Structure formats: C-alpha cells, structure tokens
Amino acid sequence: IISGYQALKDTMIGLGEEFSGRATYPLLMITLGYGVLSTSGHRWKEMRRVTLMTLKNFGMGRRSIEERVREEAEKLVEMFKKCKERVQKEIDEVVGQDRWSSVEDRQNLPYTDAVIHEIQRNMDLAPIAVPHKMMCDTEYNGYVIPKGVMVFPLLSSVLIDPKMWKNPNCFDPENFLDADGRFQKNDAFVVFGMGKRACLGEALARIELFIFFTSLLQHFTFKATVPLEELDTTPTKCSFGCMPRTYDCYAIPRK
Numbered sequence: 456i457i458s459g460y461q462a463l464k465d466t467m468i469g470l471g472e473e474f475s476g477r478a479t480y481p482l483l484m485i486t487l488g489y490g491v492l493s494t495s496g497h498r499w500k501e502m503r504r505v506t507l508m509t510l511k512n513f514g515m516g517r518r519s520i521e522e523r524v525r526e527e528a529e530k531l532v533e534m535f536k537k538c539k540e541r542v543q544k545e546i547d548e549v550v551g552q553d554r555w556s557s558v559e560d561r562q563n564l565p566y567t568d569a570v571i572h573e574i575q576r577n578m579d580l581a582p583i584a585v586p587h588k589m590m591c592d593t594e595y596n597g598y599v600i601p602k603g604v605m606v607f608p609l610l611s612s613v614l615i616d617p618k619m620w621k622n623p624n625c626f627d628p629e630n631f632l633d634a635d636g637r638f639q640k641n642d643a644f645v646v647f648g649m650g651k652r653a654c655l656g657e658a659l660a661r662i663e664l665f666i667f668f669t670s671l672l673q674h675f676t677f678k679a680t681v682p683l684e685e686l687d688t689t690p691t692k693c694s695f696g697c698m699p700r701t702y703d704c705y706a707i708p709r710k
C-alpha cells in the first residue's frame with residue numbers, strides 16, 4: 456500500500472511505467488479480463504489510446520461535450536418539474552428567465568468551484584483507487600517490489616495529507632482558495648488517481664459536476680427535511696468505494 460502525497464507522486468508518476476499494471480481481484484472478474492480498466496501492458500495501452508480518442512471524438516472538443524452535459528442538466532431540472540406539480544409554474548418562470556451556466560463561468564465562480572472540489576475531497580469516492588500491478592521488479596524508497604505484486608495507491612491518505620492541506624480533516628472550501636478568495640489548485644487533489652492509470656473520464660466528470668451543481672443551485676434552494684444537526688454527511692463504505700448517503704430534501708424553486 457502506497458501512502459501519502461510524496462510516495463504516490465514518486466511511484467505513480469516517477470515510476471509510472473513500472474506501476475502501470477492492473478491487478479486482478481474478484482470484483483474485476485465481471486470484466487472477464489477485457490476493457491481498459493482491467494488490462495495491462497500492450498493491450499491496455501492500445502485500449503487507453505482508442506478510448507481517449509473516442510471520448511475526444513464523442514465531443515469533437517470540449518464545447519459539444521459541454522452542450523450534451525447541459526442537455527442532461529436540463530433534463531434533470533425537467534424531472535424535478537414533473538415531480539413537483541405544485542411549483543411547476545415557478546420553475547417554468549426560472550427556466551425561461553435565466554441562461555444556463557457554462558464551464559467558462561467556472562473562473563468567475565471560485566467559491567462554487569472550491570465547494571465542488573471540497574465535496575469531492577471529503578467524499579473520497581475511490582479511497583484505494585483501482586489496484587495496480589507491478590510490471591517489473593522495482594526498487595522504491597529502499598523496498599524492492601517484485602513484478603506481479605498488487606499495489607494499492609492509497610488516495611485517501613493524500614486527500615488528508617497534513618503537509619498538503621490547510622484544513623485536512625473537515626469540510627472547508629478554504630482548502631482550495633488563496634488569501635484573496637481566488638481558486639487555488641492543489642496537487643494533492645488526487646480523486647481521479649495519478650499518473651499513467653489515472654481516470655480517463657476526468658474531463659467529462661468535471662464538466663458534469665460543475666454544470667449539474669451550478670444549474671441545480673441556480674434554479675433551486677435545497678432544504679433538509681430534518682434539522683441539519685441530525686444529518687450524517689460522512690460517506691458510507693461500499694465495496695472498495697465511498698458512497699454518499701441518501702437524503703430527503705426540499706428542492707425549492709428560486710424566484
């Protein structure tokens with residue numbers, strides 16, 4: 456298990472090729488050894504290249520991916536409308552009046568951007584990423600890690616690495632803001648993994664999260680149905696992931 460920002464950076468990026476294999480474990484047996492996530496070596500490289508090309512072609516650049524994501528966000532808002540007959544008229548007014556947010560707005564919404572990042576950091580969706588496999592005998596930090604060994608990049612440890620965060624142990628958007636309130640990137644934001652096997656869907660996921668989040672908050676105010684102190688916001692553990700809990704809430708259209 457590789458833990459902490461520096462060790463993950465040294466191995467996943469510095470020794471990227473050596474650590475680029477994918478280990479097999481029971482959950483991955485459903486893939487029958489196929490697919491970009493579960494393969495290693497030449498086969499994986501080819502699939503990763505083709506998948507990346509397909510994802511790029513799918514959008515023909517970022518703009519049309521964004522348009523498709525926005526369409527989905529609009530559908531989501533439509534879904535809310537259907538469920539809430541009583542407020543349908545108000546929603547129609549809001550949808551009719553406001554423009555949709557776009558990724559260009561991100562730079563002018565540093566606090567919103569910081570909140571989305573902080574949610575992802577706290578969520579810790581993939582605490583151990585997806586296990587890697589050593590491609591050859593490799594020495595790191597005085598340890599010899601033999602070929603074939605399963606390696607867990609402990610992403611959780613980086614997301615709360617005290618050397619890397621202002622306030623690692625609680626929800627604080629300031630972790631992504633500088634003294635002037637501008638958005639500040641942090642290399643320890645590794646929710647999508649690091650190096651050669653890092654998530655292929657990161658760009659798409661980031662656009663989706665930004666547009667869904669801003670569109671929903673643009674059109675609705677969310678209120679809990681119980682006092683906030685009664686809500687447990689810690690993620691639940693589910694297999695090798697961390698999942699958000701489910702909550703009842705009021706989605707109140709904004710005027």
Ligand code: HEM
Nearest residue numbers: 491492580581584585646647648649652653654655656660
């Ligand atoms: C918030 C959403 C997402 C998060 C946090 C996430 C996170 C991750 C992580 C941690 C890994 C493993 C990295 C490693 O092995 O070191 C991964 C792999 C991968 N993800 Fe995602 N992911 C997300 C969304 C997506 C989406 C939307 C897609 C597809 C469009 C996608 C496609 C993939 C693929 C294909 C791999 C395997 C890459 C490889 O093995 O070379 N992910 N993701």
